[in-house]
Every structure is written in structure tokens, then in C-alpha cells.
Amino acid sequence: MAIELKMPALSPTMEEGTLAKWLVKEGDTVAAGDVLAEIETDKATMEFESIDEGTVGKILVEEGAEEVKVGTVIAILAGEGEDVSAVSAPAAAEEAAPPAQAPAPEATQNAAAPAAKERADDPEIPAGTNMVKLTLREALRDGMAEEMRRDERVFVMGEEVAEYQGAYKVTQGLLDEFGPKRVIDTPITEYGFAGIGTGAAMGGLRPIVEFMTFNFAMQAIDHIINSAAKTNYMSGGQMRCPIVFRGPNGAASRVGAQHSQNYGPWYASVPGLIVIAPYDAQDAKGLLKAAIRTEDPVVFLENELIYGTSFEVAQLDDHVLPIGKARIMREGSDVTIVSYSIAVGIALEAADELAGQGIDAEVLDLRTLRPLDREAVLTSLAKTNRVVIAEEGWPTCSIASEVIAICMEEGFDHLDAPVLRVCNEDVPLPYAANLEKLALIDKERVVAACRKVCYAD
């Protein structure tokens, strides 16, 4: 029986890829395990191995082809004893990926929204600055590299950060530039290396401790909270701990309950910690540089699903952003959507859709979760009189809860409607594609909440 070889999905987030190179040609016989082709994914170049044995009948997608959708038939393999020449191409070579595929992150779907309103200018960027496109992943790496060049005391340690170039490729190239003294692979011992990092900070160094994801920082949370956050206070200000704990946080794609949670609210509840959770590449870079420089311990929460997203980044020498300042991402007058991290993208999409419905939403990116920019929340509230919080995380005891408390305590007189929160469902994240989609915050729910506080329905 002829076997159709389809463009494989080689990572949880891959939807299409480049067929970089065929390593076999028509008529070649292959065995299980032979490499058929090299495929470039969103993260890396991968080898596509044969699972079956047979003869390469027909190659349907030429090498060099870009944006080949997962599931497209790329070649036909003739089985044992089969006549290669009889193997013909299937009618439709361009086969769409099966419907059960992981839902695409909302951010990548282009909703049929009215033309997006210009994003608000970042007040930190001088007018006329040259902008370049950078992925979030590259911006984070550049931020670290710049600080490592500037300050010999800065080093990076974590699982797979050096030779593997980072599990999510955020530390790509750092080992080459800075060498193994400053870019250090650790064993899988989070509690141990978080403690070593914390101790090294106490000893005068400037560690960046990468957690492969923040789910694994739970192994180490004692050092983050009991050791890093509290020593300055307990020592009457003698013993500082300038360390950055960073890594991806929040739900990824289909990785299930133990690998999908947002620790923003956990860390943001701890006095003695700085907690940063940026959305775009520019903020990520400027805030990571600030995090490395500050004398205080920082928990820096990134998001895997947007590592590969490109953003405009200002070409500025040494652009360091202030910690503790929110940013208006989109100006509006009818309702304020307060958000952070990946949910900012969802809030912006919701705002675009609301614009088409005659509702002018302002989007505020908190950027820092602790200390939280109360001022910015209250100023925007005073302007729009309505607040919705969009948060990719559980609703109970969340950042949303905190923002609601701020609005109640200090903004009550400005409120024209109860503050609403749009979060994930209050359940551990399920694996099944349909349930996962139902569990996670989406644009529709943010739009609905905004309409509700505007009494639009």
C-alpha cells in the first residue's frame, strides 16, 4: 500500500513550516529511522524521519517551499513489493490539517475586525526613532546579552540554557558569546540551582536564573520567597538579593494541567519581590534590562505562545524601562481593559472588534504586577468610568481580584458599572483540544464583558 508522507507537526505550536531540504530522491529505498528531509519549524530545524520502509515514489513538494501547512502530502512512499511508477499523487495534495488540531492561539487569527486603530505611541520612545522587527524571543536574548556585555557580574543559569541554546531558544547564542563560565547548564534540580543563584546574588553576583517553565519553579518557590524576597527586610537592609528568575509562564498549547498555569498572582502577593509580566518585545527587552539592574529580586514572567511573535522594537542604545509603570496600548474613552502578558493581545483584538460596534475601548498593559501601577488604573478608570480585566489565569485571588479591589477602594466614585473580570475557567487546564479552548480566555468573552459594562446589550 502506498504511504502518503505528510508535512509533520514538529512542535506543539507549529502550523506550517519550510521544507528546507530533501535528503532522499525519487526511487531511493528507505528504512525506518532514515532521515527523509529537513524541516524548519517556528523554533528549529528538525529532521523528518521515516517510520516505514519502502521506496520514495514521488516527491510532491519541492525543497525550499515555505509555509507548507501541516498535513500537506509532501511525498509518496511505495511499500514493499509495490511498483513505484504505479504510485500516483493523490487528487488533492494540499490537504488541510485535520480539525482536531490544537486551536491556534487567538493572537494569530486575524479576526474580520474593522481596520485596527493606530496603537498608542509609547511615551518612552522619542518620536522618529528607527524601529526594527524582533520576536519576543530575540528581544529577551538581546536584553540579556546587552546587560552581560555591560556588567561582568551577570550570568545565566538553568536547564538547557547553554549547549541546547535554551529549551525555547531564548538563550540562543549566549554560550557562544559569553562562554561556559557565564552561561551555565544545570542539572534538573530547580530547588538547588534557585538556591545557588540566590546565594550567588547575596554574594555579590547578578544571576539570571531561567526556569524551563515557571511550572517547575514550584520546586524552587521556597528560595524565591523565603530566601530571595525576605532577606533584605530581615537583615535590616544589609543583605541584598539582586537576582532575576525568568522563564515562560501561563498556558502553553495542549500541555495539560501540570504544565499550564499563571503564577503572576502567586508571586505578586509577596512583599519583597518585583514581578514583571510584559507583553510585547519592546517592553520585554526594556524591562528585562531593568530587572537585571535593580537591586531587588525579580520574578520575570514570559509567555511561550508569543515567543515567536514579531513586534516593532525601537533601535535605541541601552533602552531601560521603568519598573512599576503600566502602559496605555490603545487609547479609548468608553471602557478600560486592564491586562498583562498574553492577554494584552486578546484585549487589543477585542478593542478592535468593539470599535466596529461603536465602543471605544482603552487597553492598559500593567507590565509590572508588583508594584502595580494603581495610578494608571485609576486615571484610566476616571476617564472611561468602566473597567474590565482580561487575565490569562484563574479568576480566584487573581490580579483581576486585586485590580477590582483598587477600583473599589480608590475609584468607586468614578465607576458607572461593576468591574468585571474575564479569566480562564476555574478548573485545572484539560488536555482535550475542545475543552482547552473552552477553558481559556478569548476575545469573544472580553468583548461580551465590555458590552455588558457599557450596557450595550
Added chain:
Amino acid sequence: MAKASKTSTTKGKAAPARAKAKPAVSNEDPNFALRSLQDALDKKKRYTASEEQLLHFYKQMLLIRRFEEKAGQLYGLGLIGGFCHLYIGQEAVAIGLQSALDSDVDSVITGYRDHGHMLAYGIDPNVIMAELTGRAAGISQGKGGSMHMFSTEHKFYGGHGIVGAQVSLGGGLAFAHQYNEDGGLCLAYFGDGAANQGQVYETMNMAALWKLPIVFVVENNQYAMGTAVSRSSAETEFYRRGTAFRIPGMKVNGMDVLEVRQAAEIAFKYVREGNGPVLMECNTYRYRGHSMSDPAKYRTREEVQGQREKNDPIERLKKELGSAGYDEDKLKEIDKGIRATVADAADFAESSPEPEPGELYTDVLVEEY
């Protein structure tokens, strides 16, 4: 930090010259005192299996192999999402050990690379595959996925995603066996990478202190994601790592199902007699990437091919069966049957429905408040 040699496989570190000339574990090894079980294994390395047993092992290992290959294909098609860790190459470990269990009382726990351990129980491949595709018919009703599968019916306690966590949980299962005096033991599997987690040693200490009925099994497949053993471990001879707690160790060729089975016989007997834990290192090799999204640049193709060609556990058993009179045709028939089973499982997993939306909210808590 020196770069690890790319070709080193079974030994991470350059071994002392002395060890090269002799078997890796010798009776004269002065550094390792707790070797009574190793001595027993050295006396008789391989289990004497009946023809029927040999055939059974073969079928089970081949089922795991074919199941995993199919899972890899379904992942490539987007039918399986997230992380999916294949067990290809390591089949002899689960089969050798689990075939020696008393399935009425003994418990098993492992990490996220768990499909093979489930199949080793004879659990219906359909419900495992349907879990991988996230369908209602899956063994965790589609809520767990590849890394989180469980079967309390078989006393298989999962399926855990946090590296090392299953080891202390295994200690707890053993504690329950002891507490209930049910005569059972717990088999707790973990990787060479997991072997560096602190909780592993906290558990070993308590298990030895309280003589818990547990067999710690390090599935040393030479790598933790992209990190070769020698780059993460100061002591790469994992079977020695219980020495500080006076836990006897065993070093086992995990590519030979009969050696694994023999080691299981010895270890289980020791534990069942109330002597406390055993630490068993099974040396094995994973042929595929760490998960489906691993570009695997940390080892050479030749290294992987070398293992496949020279050390494959299924090929080894095939030879064994050949000498027992099974000709190529008979074995091909078996393979055909298994391929059909796996194809059926894939069809089932692809065609069965997703969970009902209401399932999102069930099973969070047991009781209502």
C-alpha cells in the same frame, strides 16, 4: 566546563581504565559496598523464560514499538498535541520489570514517558491512543493527555509531568503497602535526569529508614532532554546513589528483557522479604527525540543508528525466538497482527468524539460543598 563527547553513550564520563577491562560492575569494586543483589545477578544474568514467555515478551515489546511509531505519526498529523514522549528503544525495561509483578497487589508509578508502562499491563491500546488524541473514550477521558494517564484498576498511578515528583509519590504508595500489610511493593520509575532532584534522595532516606517496599528504577537512557548524563551528574553510576542510605544497587542492561526480568526477580524477592528498598539502574537508550519537538542536535545520527543496529531489545529477542524455532514468516505474521491492532487503535482514537463541553467542570473535586 568541558564539552561532552558526543559519542559517549552508556558511559557518560571517561571511565577509569580499570573498569574498561572488566564488566562495569565487578565484585571487587571497592567503592560500592551494597552489592549483594548485584552479586546475585552476576551469578545468573538472564532469566530462563519458557517459549511461551519469550513470545509474550516479544509481542508486548513490539506492541509498544508499533504503538509509539503510530503515535509519532499522529503527532505529525496534528492529531496529538502538546508534549508527546515516545518510549521507543526502552521497551525491555517496562516489560522485563512489569512481567515480574504480582498484579493483584503491586503498584507502579512513572513520569511522562508513560505509554509503554500502560501497554505493559495489557491495557487496551484504544483507550491509550484515544487519550493521546484527547477524546472522551481516552483512559483519562481526554483530560490528561500523553503525560497524564492512570489506571487505578491496574494499580498504575501515572503519568506525572513534574520531573522527580513520581519518586516521592512512589514512596507514599510503598508506605501504603506497608501500612495496609498487603504484601505489595511499588515500582517507581524515573529518568537519569530526574535522578538529580533532591526529593529523590529525601525519599530514599525515608524508604530505607522505614524499610518501605519500593524498587527505585532509574531508566538511564543517557540523556535528559539535550543533556548527556556526564554533563549533569557527578556520579554517573546511578545504581550507587543509594549507598549513602544503605540501599543496595543493581546495574542492569535495560536493552535485554531477560536480564531485566532476572534483576526484577532478585529485587522483588528482597523487597518482599521486608528488607526495604532496592535501587536498580537500567541502562537503555531512547531512539527518538526527547519529545516530538526536540531537534536532537546533541547526539550524532551514528550514535542513534549504532544503538538501533547493535543493541535493539526487540531484535535481541527476535534472535532468541529464532533459535527457539520461530522462523521469519511466523514473526512477520505477529508483526502484521500488531500493526493491525495499532491501526485500529489509531482509527478509534481519530474517530471517537471529543469530551462533552460539560466535562470541563467535572472531577475538579470529588464532593460537593
